[in-house]
Amino acid sequence: MRAHDWSASPLGAPETWPAPLGTVVGLMLGSAFPMFAAWGPSLGYLYNDAYSVMLGARHPDALGRPFRDVWPEIWDEILPFIERAMRGEATYQEDLPLRMLRKGFEEDTWWTFSYSPIRDVDGTVKGMFCACVETTEAVRSSSELASLNVDLERQVLERSHELKHLWDTSPDLLLVIDFEGVFRKVNPAWTTLLGYAPEELVGRHVSEFVLPEDDALTRDAYELAAGGGLPVVENRYRHKDGSIRWISWVAAPNGGLTYATGRDVTARVSAQAELAAAQDALRHSQKMEAVGQLTGGVAHDFNNLLTVIKSSTDLLKRPGLSDERRTRYVGAISDTVDRAAKLTSQLLAFARRQSLKPEVFDANESVRALGDMMGTLTGSRIRIETRLSDRTCFLNADPSQFDTALVNMAVNARDAMDGEGTLTIAVRTAERMPAVRAHPSVVGSFVAVSVIDTGIGIPSDRIAHIFEPFFTTKEVGQGTGLGLSQVFGFAKQSGGEVTVESVVGEGTTFTLYLPRVDGAARRVDEAEPAPLVDGHGTxxxxxxxxxxxxxxxxxxxxxxxxxxxxxxxxxxxxxxxxxxxxxxxxxxxxxxxxxxxxxxxxxxxxxxxxxxxxxxxxxxxxxxxxxxxxxxxxxxxxxxxxxxxxxxxxxxxxxxxxxxxxxxxx
Known part of the structure; x- marks a missing residue:
C-alpha cells in the first residue's frame, strides 16, 4: 500500500488520533479492497489506494480535501447519510446505488456505501468511516432484466392487440365451443356471413343453426374433439335470412373447449354442383349421340337385311316360279337371317351382354389352328406369321368368341394393309395388364395375344373412337364398324382388356389381354347327335x-x-x-x-x-x-x-x- 501524506490531513496522522480511533482507521485504510474512506470533524477526505479506481488521476490531490470539493456532483445525494453518521447513526445506501462519473474515464458507475460514526473513547463522534463497493455490473444486469421484462410485456401486449385485431377483422368464422356443442365465443364475422349478432349465438347449441340433415355429422365432429381428435367437416348453416351457407371447418381441442375456424365455401360447392350438372348433361349428350349413332347404324344395316328378305319373299309369291329361283330366294333369306343374327351378336358382345360359354383352352393351340386358315381370310398377298409362347397359355373364356375376336382383328389388319403386307399373330404371357382408357395397370397373370400389321396406321385423334360401334374409317360398304366393338366387349366381359398402338405409315398392333389360368384337361364333348328328322312322339x-x-x-x-x-x-x-x-x-x-x-x-x-x-x-x-x-x-x-x-x-x-x-x- 502506498504511504499516505497525513500532514495535509485536518485530522493529522492516525497515530496522533486518540486510541482506538487511530488504530481502527489505520487498519481499515491499510486494506486494499474494498474501498475505504474516513472523515474527521471537518470532513477532510482520507481513503485507501482502492479509491484510485474512482479518483483516477486526481487520486493524490484528493487526499485531505473536503469531500464536497472532490465530489460536488453527488454532494446533495450523499449529505443526508453523512449527517446521520456524524450524529452517531450507522446508515446504509444499498437499496439505491449511487451513480458517479468515473474520473478520467467519462463513464457512469454505480456504488453502494455504508457509513459508520468514528467515536473517541468517551463516545464522542470524532469523524465518520465509509466502506464503498462498486455495483455497476449488478445495476446494469438489473437494468437489462428490467428492460427485457418491459420488452416482453410490450411484445405480449402487441401480440394481444394483433390477436384481437385478427379476431375482430377475420373474414372467416372463429368459434369457441364446448364439448357439448354450446357456443362460448364467436367473432364479428358471424354477423357478416350468417347475419347473427354474437349475443344471439353465445350460450345456444350449434344444432339450432345447422340444417337437420347435417346435425349428426356436426355432433360427430365436436364429440371427436372431446376425445382429443382434430375434426375436419363441412356442414350447412341457415343464414338469419333463411338462405343456406356451406361452411368448411377445421378445429382443435384445448382444455375443455374446442377452437374452430370456418370458411364460407358456398360458392365453391355451388360451382362444383354446377360443374357436376354440366358434366352429367355432357355425358347425357354424348350418350344420346352414341345412341343416335348406334341406332342409325343398326337401322341402316337391318334395313339392308330386311330389304333382301322382303324382296325374296315378294319374289317367292310370284306364280310359275322355277325351282332354281325358289331355291335361290330361300337361300338368300336364310343367309340374310344369319347375317342379322351375327349383327346382333356383335352388338351384344360390345355391350358385354353376350351370353358366354367359357372353357379352359390353350391360346397357343387356338392361334395355331386359326393361323392355318387365316390365309384364306386375308388373301395370298398377305404373309401370315405366328409367334407362339414356349409356355402353356391356358384361358378360361368362350373359345368361339376368342376365335371371332382374332378374326375381327385380322380382318381389320387386312383392310389396313389394302390386302398386301405382313400379318403377325403373337402369343405371350404377361405379368401385368397395362393402364388404358383411364383404368390403372393391373398386376396379375395374363395371356397377351397381339395382332400386328404393316398397314397405314391409325391417326392419334381416331384411336379413342375405334372401338365404338359403327365407327369406321373405311369407305361406305366396306364394313359395318362392329368388328373391333366385338373384340372390346369380349375382352371386358372376360375380365381382360384390349390395347392399340399405332404409328401412321408404319402399322398397328392390337393386343388382347385375358386372365391366365392353370392348365386343366379340356372337357371332351360327347358326340353331337344327328338332327332329329322325326320326333317319334317325343x-x-x-x-x-x-x-x-x-x-x-x-x-x-x-x-x-x-x-x-x-x-x-x-x-x-x-x-x-x-x-x-x-x-x-x-x-x-x-x-x-x-x-x-x-x-x-x-x-x-x-x-x-x-x-x-x-x-x-x-x-x-x-x-x-x-x-x-x-x-x-x-x-x-x-x-x-x-x-x-x-x-x-x-x-x-x-x-x-x-x-x-x-x-x-x-
Missing amino acids: CVLVVEDNADVGTFAVQTLTDLGYVTVLANNAEEALAELARDADRFDVVFSDIVMPGMSGIDLAHHIRENHHDLPVLLASGYSHVLAKNGTYGFELLHKPYSVEDLSRLLRKVATWQRRRRILGDGRA
Missing part, C-alpha cells in the same frame, strides 16, 4: 310368351314328329307340370318373359322334377350375360330348325341315359 312342353314365335315353334316341332303342348308363360307351364309332369320328355322355354323368367322356371323344374330336361332359348338375357347358363342348354335366337332339333335330341338323349343308369342302380 313330348315337348313349349313355353313362349310371344304368340307368333310360340305358334311357329309348335308347328315346326309338330311337322318334325314331336307332340307339343304350348304354355304362354311360366305360370301356365307350372300348371301343366302340376297336372301331369311325367307326360313330358323335354321343356323348351324362352328366357325373357313377364312374371317368372325362363331361368327361374328352369330352376324350379330342376328342384322339383329333376328327371325332366330343360332347353332354354333367348335372343338376349342380361342374367345369362352376367351369370352364364347355370348348366342349362341354351339355344340362341334366331335359331334354325336343325339347331332346335339337334339340341332337343341332345337333352332328351342325355336325360334318357340318366334314367336308364338310375334304374340300373335301383
Whole structure:
C-alpha cells in the first residue's frame, strides 16, 4: 500500500488520533479492497489506494480535501447519510446505488456505501468511516432484466392487440365451443356471413343453426374433439335470412373447449354442383349421340337385311316360279337371317351382354389352328406369321368368341394393309395388364395375344373412337364398324382388356389381354347327335310368351314328329307340370318373359322334377350375360330348325341315359 501524506490531513496522522480511533482507521485504510474512506470533524477526505479506481488521476490531490470539493456532483445525494453518521447513526445506501462519473474515464458507475460514526473513547463522534463497493455490473444486469421484462410485456401486449385485431377483422368464422356443442365465443364475422349478432349465438347449441340433415355429422365432429381428435367437416348453416351457407371447418381441442375456424365455401360447392350438372348433361349428350349413332347404324344395316328378305319373299309369291329361283330366294333369306343374327351378336358382345360359354383352352393351340386358315381370310398377298409362347397359355373364356375376336382383328389388319403386307399373330404371357382408357395397370397373370400389321396406321385423334360401334374409317360398304366393338366387349366381359398402338405409315398392333389360368384337361364333348328328322312322339312342353314365335315353334316341332303342348308363360307351364309332369320328355322355354323368367322356371323344374330336361332359348338375357347358363342348354335366337332339333335330341338323349343308369342302380 502506498504511504499516505497525513500532514495535509485536518485530522493529522492516525497515530496522533486518540486510541482506538487511530488504530481502527489505520487498519481499515491499510486494506486494499474494498474501498475505504474516513472523515474527521471537518470532513477532510482520507481513503485507501482502492479509491484510485474512482479518483483516477486526481487520486493524490484528493487526499485531505473536503469531500464536497472532490465530489460536488453527488454532494446533495450523499449529505443526508453523512449527517446521520456524524450524529452517531450507522446508515446504509444499498437499496439505491449511487451513480458517479468515473474520473478520467467519462463513464457512469454505480456504488453502494455504508457509513459508520468514528467515536473517541468517551463516545464522542470524532469523524465518520465509509466502506464503498462498486455495483455497476449488478445495476446494469438489473437494468437489462428490467428492460427485457418491459420488452416482453410490450411484445405480449402487441401480440394481444394483433390477436384481437385478427379476431375482430377475420373474414372467416372463429368459434369457441364446448364439448357439448354450446357456443362460448364467436367473432364479428358471424354477423357478416350468417347475419347473427354474437349475443344471439353465445350460450345456444350449434344444432339450432345447422340444417337437420347435417346435425349428426356436426355432433360427430365436436364429440371427436372431446376425445382429443382434430375434426375436419363441412356442414350447412341457415343464414338469419333463411338462405343456406356451406361452411368448411377445421378445429382443435384445448382444455375443455374446442377452437374452430370456418370458411364460407358456398360458392365453391355451388360451382362444383354446377360443374357436376354440366358434366352429367355432357355425358347425357354424348350418350344420346352414341345412341343416335348406334341406332342409325343398326337401322341402316337391318334395313339392308330386311330389304333382301322382303324382296325374296315378294319374289317367292310370284306364280310359275322355277325351282332354281325358289331355291335361290330361300337361300338368300336364310343367309340374310344369319347375317342379322351375327349383327346382333356383335352388338351384344360390345355391350358385354353376350351370353358366354367359357372353357379352359390353350391360346397357343387356338392361334395355331386359326393361323392355318387365316390365309384364306386375308388373301395370298398377305404373309401370315405366328409367334407362339414356349409356355402353356391356358384361358378360361368362350373359345368361339376368342376365335371371332382374332378374326375381327385380322380382318381389320387386312383392310389396313389394302390386302398386301405382313400379318403377325403373337402369343405371350404377361405379368401385368397395362393402364388404358383411364383404368390403372393391373398386376396379375395374363395371356397377351397381339395382332400386328404393316398397314397405314391409325391417326392419334381416331384411336379413342375405334372401338365404338359403327365407327369406321373405311369407305361406305366396306364394313359395318362392329368388328373391333366385338373384340372390346369380349375382352371386358372376360375380365381382360384390349390395347392399340399405332404409328401412321408404319402399322398397328392390337393386343388382347385375358386372365391366365392353370392348365386343366379340356372337357371332351360327347358326340353331337344327328338332327332329329322325326320326333317319334317325343313330348315337348313349349313355353313362349310371344304368340307368333310360340305358334311357329309348335308347328315346326309338330311337322318334325314331336307332340307339343304350348304354355304362354311360366305360370301356365307350372300348371301343366302340376297336372301331369311325367307326360313330358323335354321343356323348351324362352328366357325373357313377364312374371317368372325362363331361368327361374328352369330352376324350379330342376328342384322339383329333376328327371325332366330343360332347353332354354333367348335372343338376349342380361342374367345369362352376367351369370352364364347355370348348366342349362341354351339355344340362341334366331335359331334354325336343325339347331332346335339337334339340341332337343341332345337333352332328351342325355336325360334318357340318366334314367336308364338310375334304374340300373335301383
